[in-house]
Structures are given as C-alpha cells and as structure tokens.
Amino acid sequence: MTIVIAGGGLSALRSAEDLRRRGYADRIVVIGAEQEPPYNRPPLSKELLWGGATAADLAFGVSEGSDDIEWLLGRSVAAADLTARNVVLDDGEMIGFDGLVAATGVTSRRLDIPGPTRGRIGLRTLAEAESVRAALVPGARIVCLGAGFIGCEVARTARALGCEVDVVALDPVPLAIPLGPVAGAELRRRHEAAGIRFHLGRTVAETVGDECIEGVVLSDGTRLPADLLLETVGSVPNTSWLHGNGADLQNGVLTDEWLRVDGRPGIVAVGDVARFANPLFDAPALRIEHWQTAIDTAAFATATLMHDLGLSTDAPAPVSIMPWFWSDQGDLRLTSYGMLGLADETEIVEGELDGECAIAYRRDGEVVGYLLIGMKQKGARYKRQLGKERAALRAAAV
Numbered sequence: 272m273t274i275v276i277a278g279g280g281l282s283a284l285r286s287a288e289d290l291r292r293r294g295y296a297d298r299i300v301v302i303g304a305e306q307e308p309p310y311n312r313p314p315l316s317k318e319l320l321w322g323g324a325t326a327a328d329l330a331f332g333v334s335e336g337s338d339d340i341e342w343l344l345g346r347s348v349a350a351a352d353l354t355a356r357n358v359v360l361d362d363g364e365m366i367g368f369d370g371l372v373a374a375t376g377v378t379s380r381r382l383d384i385p386g387p388t389r390g391r392i393g394l395r396t397l398a399e400a401e402s403v404r405a406a407l408v409p410g411a412r413i414v415c416l417g418a419g420f421i422g423c424e425v426a427r428t429a430r431a432l433g434c435e436v437d438v439v440a441l442d443p444v445p446l447a448i449p450l451g452p453v454a455g456a457e458l459r460r461r462h463e464a465a466g467i468r469f470h471l472g473r474t475v476a477e478t479v480g481d482e483c484i485e486g487v488v489l490s491d492g493t494r495l496p497a498d499l500l501l502e503t504v505g506s507v508p509n510t511s512w513l514h515g516n517g518a519d520l521q522n523g524v525l526t527d528e529w530l531r532v533d534g535r536p537g538i539v540a541v542g543d544v545a546r547f548a549n550p551l552f553d554a555p556a557l558r559i560e561h562w563q564t565a566i567d568t569a570a571f572a573t574a575t576l577m578h579d580l581g582l583s584t585d586a587p588a589p590v591s592i593m594p595w596f597w598s599d600q601g602d603l604r605l606t607s608y609g610m611l612g613l614a615d616e617t618e619i620v621e622g623e624l625d626g627e628c629a630i631a632y633r634r635d636g637e638v639v640g641y642l643l644i645g646m647k648q649k650g651a652r653y654k655r656q657l658g659k660e661r662a663a664l665r666a667a668a669v
C-alpha cells in the first residue's frame with residue numbers, strides 16, 4: 272500500500288509521523304517542492320532576521336519510527352488523477368497511491384507592479400528570509416507592502432536593526448482584517464512610537480530605479496526611497512496540481528468534516544491549503560494559516576485515512592479545532608485564541624489597551640476568541656476559558 276503526501280512542510284511531516292504512530296507500516300512517499308527537509312516557518316519573520324536563530328535551528332527533526340519515509344525533495348506534484356489514484360511529478364514520473372494527503376500550503380501573493388523588480392521580495396521560504404536578513408542593515412530603507420502579521424513583524428525587526436521603515440497598506444489600520452479596528456489602531460500607535468511610518472489606504476503603484484529598486488511611488492503619488500520592497504499582501508493556496516478532478520478549489524481545497532477532498536475516501540487535505548468548516552466556532556469553511564492548525568488537521572486527517580484504507584475500525588472524529596496563533600512584533604507578544612475574524616464587536620476584559628490586556632471578540636454576543644497583548648503567562652487560562660465557553664454554546668445549541 273502507498274500513501275502519497277504532496278507538500279514538504281509542517282503539515283506533510285506531521286501527517287507522515289501520525290500515520291506511523293497510528294500503526295501504518297507500508298510505504299509513505301512525501302513529495303516536497305523545496306530542496307530543504309521540512310523546516311519551521313514562523314522564525315523566518317522573527318528570530319532568523321534578528322539573529323536569534325540560524326537556518327540550522329529551523330530544521331524539524333523526524334521523530335523516531337518515521338525514518339523510513341521516502342522524501343522526494345526539490346520535486347513537485349504537477350497533476351493528480353483522484354479517480355485513477357495517481358500523481359504525476361514535474362519530471363513526468365507517475366506514482367500510484369491508495370491514500371493521498373494534500374499538504375501543499377500556500378505561496379505569497381505578488382502584485383503586478385510596473386518598474387524594476389530587483390529588490391522586490393516575498394517572505395515564505397528560507398531563501399527569501401536569508402535575502403531579507405542580508406538587506407536589514409543600519410540605514411537601509413525598507414518599504415513593507417502589507418500590514419498583516421508578517422509585514423508588521425518584519426517592520427519592527429527592521430526598525431530595531433536600524434533601518435528606515437515605511438509600511439504601505441490599503442487597510443485603515445495595521446492588522447485590520449485579523450484583529451479589527453481597536454487592536455489595529457493600538458498596534459499602529461505602538462509601531463509609530465518605535466519609528467515606523469504608516470501610509471494607509473494606499474498601495475504601491477510603481478517601483479522606480481535603474482536595474483534595482485531605488486524607490487516606490489504610492490497610489491496617491493507619494494514617493495518613498497527604498498532599497499527593499501517586502502511584499503506581504505496575503506497568500507495564494509497551491510492547488511493547481513488538483514485541477515481537473517471536480518474538487519472545489521476556490522481559495523484552497525474544500526474538504527468535508529473529516530477533511531476528505533470532494534468526499535473521496537482516502538484523499539484528505541491538511542494545513543494552510545485546507546478549507547474546512549470548524550463546528551466548535553459554528554464557522555463556515557475557511558482556511559486557517561496557523562502553525563498549530565497544520566498539526567491539528569494532520570491528526571484528524573490521518574485518522575480518516577486509516578479508517579478509509581481499512582486499517583482501523585475506529586470511526587474518525589469530525590474535525591473540530593481551537594485555532595491559536597502568536598506573533599512577535601518587537602518586544603510585543605500577541606496571542607490569539609479562537610476565530611477572531613468572525614467577530615462583530617470587541618471588549619477589553621482585562622488590563623489596559625495601552626499596556627498589557629486581553630480583548631474578547633464576540634459575534635452576536637457570543638465569544639469567538641480572545642486576543643492577548645502581552646500577558647504571556649495568561650494564555651493557557653484564556654484558551655481553557657474559550658474552550659469551555661464554546662463547548663457550552665455548542666451543547667446548548669444541540
């Protein structure tokens with residue numbers, strides 16, 4: 272029997288390890304487009320940039336019992352036939368499978384901006400992070416396009432390393448989409464106090480320079496000098512290899528409640544690429560680009576695979592997870608629990624907004640998440656509390 276895992280990141284690694292842990296002893300082939308064995312991405316916008324970690328520190332070890340997994344690295348899955356049950360690699364090799372895990376993650380979204388491209392970069396891979404790190408020298412002029420988590424993390428690190436930093440974004444405040452207007456405005460205040468300049472409600476219309484970028488022109492005509500244009504404007508799920516199978520690939524791979532793709536037994540999706548409904552939050556099908564979700568979805572999906580392949584008589588549990596996320600922005604630790612993006616109102620429930628605080632996120636009066644600004648030691652308590660609140664709401668709804 273063969274299980275193919277498409278993708279060579281965290282969710283691929285955890286899927287392979289979980290299969291072994293569940294007693295699957297046959298062939299596992301992992302096909303990963305990057306040359307490197309799976310590595311940890313969060314430090315790419317944090318420790319790796321400020322010198323708290325090296326590339327070697329980022330490698331995940333493979334757990335005991337998983338050393339017989341076949342790794343085909345530096346090779347991509349170009350196509351899959353979910354009915355005939357095979358994948359075709361970029362060099363034409365075909366591999367048949369009994370089970371398939373779609374774990375291909377996302378790629379940085381890039382905008383079509385006229386002008387020179389040398390000096391424009393996204394931040395998703397180790398190679399990109401090393402290029403960004405090399406550019407963060409005192410006095411360098413860094414323009415971050417996009418004011419999401421990665422953009423704000425790099426902006427603060429670049430500032431701490433002595434760079435001049437401008438952040439350009441269409442949003443009204445940084446982190447507007449994931450955290451909303453209240454937390455976003457407070458983060459803007461703190462980042463500005465650290466010397467970061469925001470240009471909100473605008474985008475980069477053009478880059479200028481000879482061969483390399485020397486500056487950017489914003490949509491309102493403002494000109495900013497720039498040695499590096501970091502583009503962190505969201506992501507695009509890697510699903511092209513699944514085209515032609517009838518699966519719903521709009522914004523990721525839609526799964527059913529057991530993470531099956533298109534309801535097909537033995538074919539599952541995990542990690543950033545998977546779009547699934549989360550009943551714990553009564554949430555519609557969404558992708559959740561969190562480190563922990565890559566691990567949690569692998570656990571659910573491998574139980575589904577074991578059942579579908581006739582290797583376990585246990586009925587797999589429908590996916591239901593407590594998303595959580597952290598972000599380090601300068602000396603500031605943000606932690607979120609739940610699905611804040613579902614909320615329509617927020618309330619500070621502990622502490623002060625301009626100090627350390629906990630903010631409750633509610634939808635129709637029901638808590639859907641907490642954001643902690645600082646308060647590192649209280650994370651476990653809020654996570655537990657949210658779990659209890661959501662479980663009680665679900666029980667009441669049944």
Ligand SMILES: Cc1cc2nc3c(=O)[nH]c(=O)nc-3n(C[C@H](O)[C@H](O)[C@H](O)COP(=O)(O)OP(=O)(O)OC[C@H]3O[C@@H](n4cnc5c(N)ncnc54)[C@H](O)[C@@H]3O)c2cc1C
Binds near residue numbers: 377394421559565
């Ligand atoms: C800079 C950065 C900072 C982050 N910081 C945080 C954080 O602070 N907290 C947090 O919770 N999360 C953070 N994340 C998100 C977290 O890293 C991801 O949620 C996690 O890596 C998802 O794992 P994955 O395996 O689904 O996808 P990925 O890690 O993206 O792995 C997918 C792999 O599949 C490969 N692939 C793509 N297409 C193909 C194909 N056709 N064939 C073969 N292989 C293919 C890709 O090259 C890649 O190696 C961060 C991400 C980035 C990029």
